[in-house]
Amino acid sequence: MMPNLDYIPLFLLVFVRLTSFFVSAPLWMERQIPAPFKWGSAFFISILVVGLMEVPQGLELNSNYLLLIMKEVIVGLSMGFFAAILFYAVELAGSFIDLQSGFAMASMFNPQSSIQEPITGRFYYILTIVFFLSINGHHILIQGVMASFQWIPIDSWLPSDASSNLVILALDSIKNMFWLAFLIAAPMLGSIFLVDIALGILAKTAPQMNLFVIGIPVKMMMHYIVIYITLPAFFYVLGRLVNVMVQSFEHILQILGS
Template sequence: MLSFETAQVYAWIGAFFWPFLRILSLLMAAPLFSARQIPTRVRVAFAVVLTVALAPALPPMPPVAFDATGWLTVVQQLQIGLVMGLAVTLMLSVVQLAGSIVGLQMGLGFSTLLDPAQGTQVASLAVFLNVLALLLFTALNGHLMMLAVLARSFTLVPVGAGPLLGSGAWQMLAAQGGTLFALALAFSAPVLGTLIIANLGLAVLSKLAPQLNLFNLGFPIFFVLGLLALYFAMPSLETVVRGLVERGLDLAQAVMMAGGASEH
């Protein structure tokens, strides 16, 4: 008759329980996986499948403990997965923010749609660019890159090896808000430059022909020129999304290191 000691059972549970927490929290915040259209049960089931697939290749895990240290480890794993997901999501939101800026300058600020990824009303052009960025994210195997970094994080940040992420880590993540606006403006700069030139041209035209109705004339001009400029900027979107994904994954690792969650 087989018999197992309590320590053995806790060790077997820990080999799957700790990776499951980190993977589940990542899926709750990562782009594409965190879409509101995906039910929570599907995320949990997918996290279970990933845990079973990754557990044999991960470093040894500590056994499950029901003391203060065990609960601290639970919160630590949830924080690490959440930080990784938020970092990549934050970087990819650059494309959506650029779409909002361009749409506002084109006169499309009044046109809003439901964003399928976030479940909120945003500018229609921003929704289009966001969906396109998510498609490129998948086509470029960004989701696989994210899962690969997740598996590597168990070596960089072993389970139970350090304290919770401190305030410095969250401040570093929040400080990327300035970078978010800077990158969005850089991506939308060609379209904004075209529209500024069009504005200057209309200003000169208003002086030469004051009888023209600039409100009726300006909207179609801005719309057409904005779409043309956006069309010529589209080939660079693949490079932009690739760079944003890599930057997001680098940010996730930097935040974890800054929070003292790893050993140096």
């Protein structure tokens, strides 16, 4: 039985959107994930999606088809970027903490971004991945990108106000990222601030003491104690971050939907 060649243009557009999404979405965007796994996942999910869709009328391999491919790339990358805000906020919170606790001098190589990152940021990042997988966050992402084919049909164009609305959504998401990062780092920053006040008072009352030698171990000890105490609150904030991610998904589908 010969395959229906009319589905090839439709399959290619679905495949481009899913591949763009998997390249920029959390978990799949990691460099440790082999590239064949990324496009392989996109390929087999595309087969399932195309099997549930009808071939749009007038979908041909012409100049308009190239514009549709560019549209699918924009849609896939946009959804992946806004979903990754969750992980960016956690890493930013770790950077705030290390800057105050003295761990900013020590760093780890992040193979994802090919740069040196603070230790606490990487630790929180790994905890976030474990938490995200434990609540089946990867299923939420797949369901979101599958729902995008209903909100944003393959053969439709983006609305005329999509670019301005995307900028507004991006600014709002970045604002939430900084706010949630500060919320995660607030207990640690407050504790380190109190330690600095105590060391300042001690420097006035006992100037003969070498506070530079004492201050670093005290901050390091406080760093680990506060992290241990605030882990339940950290996972609570992660739950809030997942809700923000889902809301961003809904907003971007409304913006890009026609």
